[in-house]
Amino acid sequence: MKIKLNIWKQANAKAKGKFEKYELDDVDAEMSFLEMLDSLNEKLIKEGKEPVAFEHDCHEAICGCCSLYINGHPHGPGKETATCQVHMRSFKDGDTITVEPWRAKSFPVLKDLMVDRNAFDKLMAAGGFISIDAGQAPDANANLVGKIDADKAFDAAACIGCGACVAACKNSSATLFVAAKVSQLALLPQGKVEAKRRALNMVAKMDELGFGSCTNTGACEVECPKGIGIDFIAKLNREYLCASFSEAE
Template sequence: MSHGNMNLTLKVWKQKNKDSKGRFETYDAKGISPDMSFLEMFDVVNEQLISSGKEPIAFDHDCREGICGMCSMYINGRPHGPKGGITTCQLHMRSFNNGDTIVVEPWRGAAFPVIKDLAVDRSSFDRIMSAGGFVSVNTGNAKDANNILIPKDDADTAFDAAACIGCGACVAACKNSSAMLFVSAKVSQLSLLPQGKVEKQDRVLNMVKQMDEEGFGNCTNTGACEAECPKSISLENIARMNREYLGASFTQNKK
């Protein structure tokens, strides 16, 4: 189904670096095919900007198939644009109409400082992972597969949580810039499995501590994160983290 090519107006956040003050700049996107992805539309605009000697718009992207989580764009008031369950690279221009004005902003949050234009620094997520998002394994011979039996339900729930790509849309969508959905998905994917269970108390305490130190906001249970998550990570993970944190805080047998 072809709508014919579209002409659009883009209002894009331009910011030189972390310390400078940004502002919106208006661009014309002409002759955009409805079959293009949102990122390909940006490629076309950038090509035109480069050939006319202007500075292109900086934006993050990598796999362009919805699994890397890099394409952080807040489009017309929603992370990853108007469609649910997708990343920006999976958003097609047929979701827009000829003549539309599209406002594109970077993720907003104290813990996600802007690097340039639409690219933000999400290393706060990496530091949360370093604080406990792993399983400690002694090196040595690899164990036989399936020597630890895992109930199907647990494996499925853990896998659903592990689908999180760490894109930060949950933080971007949350009115408080809370990272609870991301952290709870990472806590859950490990603590649901026998290999991760043994360290679950230290993990949840350390990861939540790091999350708070990074300056993310608090969870108000609006559910915006779950609604905007490209991988549809469930709020059940947040409740699981809440009760694990409560249990670990009061029963951890240290100091």
């Protein structure tokens, strides 16, 4: 099938970007979206033109590398789908597809469709861990974890750190990302010791890094490729409020 592409091109972080138009005549419906872009790049290189820079790695919706904003949606069409799982059968012959990078102040564009998500690493360093050195761990069965809590903690831990939640949010808030980590660790007995500090520190860091506030629109939940729900944001708010009253730091 024939596909028209409208792709954001930007030489580097400082350059001014603009949309560039491309056309592909022989797109196979069985191709993945990323393979379609590969074929575009092969063509551009052979024509002596600049290929489009974009990120991808595992192609199994787990590494969180891919980050394309397709036709106005992070990761494009499909519920609970990462960019690498989008196939061209989701589009029709003659369609025009607009592809942009994540748009958020805290995720500056590096080149074309690549953004810098280092802010997520900084958020994790602010408290997304349990302070335990190798060698100190008690027996894994010493702390019993009920199946329901363990499963719920897993649901939160399934976050792949792609940043679709930030890209979807009109405030560019990272609240769902922080909420998932804070909830995962607060649900487990081994994470409770530092739960208060963690909530306070990660939220403070989120503000410092320029992420916006959460206004409960729920866009993040709709676009999350792992289906992480905003009930975790409610949990974060509770953890944060309790911590603000009791933790004097």
